[in-house]
Amino acid sequence: MSDTTTAPELAAPRAPRNRRSTRTNYELYGWLFMRASGVLLLVLIFGHLYMNLMVGDGINAIDFAFVGGKWSSPLWQTWDLLMLWLAMIHGTNGVRTIINDYAERSGTRVVLKSALYLAFTITVVLGTLVIFTFDPCPVGADPELLASICFP
Template identity: 60%
Template sequence: MTTAPEIREPRSTTVTGRIDPSYKRSGGPKGSFEMAAWLFMRLSGIVLVVLIFGHLTVNLLVGKGVHGIDFGFVAGKWASPFWQFWDLAMLWLAMLHGTNGVRTIINDYAERDAVRFWLKMVLFAAAIVIVILGTLVIFTFDPCPQGVTTGLPDFCPAA
């Protein structure tokens, strides 16, 4: 009769339950930052649910629904500072929420300090670029640019 092979402890602990020194990560205590990040994820998630369902309601349920979304719809919506800040808050919170989540995944799965560092640098750079570009699009969007006479939508005065 054969016996089943022994199941070993997870790689991060030894038989005594202590953390194996080869898997300890460098750096001091990060408790207060991690607690703030944890709290941010919960609060931003709640706010994002409200922002996203408001966005979906206005875009898909009010008016012509999905068939009414076109360049003119977006131009009319972004003509209002309320909707500019609504979409800006949604963009910023979604990017920060997602970036924090991916940062947590990188911390959990990247074993080497250098790999973890560079993955997070790429993540932060991508998040910063997307937030900056998205903010510029929201606040500099002009459906009827001055001096252009051709190719404008029907609602522009010069068209």
Template identity: 70%
Template sequence: MAYGTSAVAKVDAPRSPYVRRRTTRGNYELYSWVFMRASGVVLIVLIFGHLFVNLMVGEGVHAIDFGFVAGKWANPLWQVWDLLMLWLAMIHGTNGVRTIINDYAQKDLTRGVLKSLLYLAFVIVVVLGTLVIFTFDPCPVNAPEHLIASFCPAR
């Protein structure tokens, strides 16, 4: 052998059938592209509804306080609304920022660090938000009664 055996390119055995090489790692980017469009349409309905109810109806932003949130989440519709909005917006936004990081962060290390921070933020915010929606207590004990929801027994 004239060359170092370790550096010799792999050659298929003679007469072995042609095997097409996989050039992609699955359809992940296609699904992500479709998801951005599908979730985007749903998010328009969810977020426009959210903004209308919280900023346009009644006194708008001035009406928002603990009692306002308690009143909304007393209705399962708004719980489901906010949960769906949280998850879809976080996945849509995280996927969008992931695309931007991939576009502009050229060093592997920079890209890895930025995306790790992004996914960490995603997990923290989604878990925290979901727990808040499901464990919310509209009538916390020891809270001043003028601050809690109007339907609480303490009032």
């Protein structure tokens, strides 16, 4: 009497239904960007803090004239612009990830991401405009209201 049992047939795993035919590495690139921008932001932020707080008179020197003098240099305009853009992209990518993880309904995700991208756009555009159009010595202004750097 031979008792032979055969193993049950297992069904092959199915592919997910919503899989796109072409795969992108968007999430991988986002993950790599977060690491690279985080390191670069550390350098930019600590350089910013060192120059503003440790060099010269330190925190006592920070006023309108200090910012006006600093932003008259293309180096500091570029430094602050890079810091603004990287911080905003880094933060927006992080909040986007949180929205993807915790917003359960797709409608909620769309509303939250739309608000996030709108806030990002407004902040980056206004920040960029301020950095490049800032003039501490506007022509025709009352001399009593101008900073000390406006008078040679």
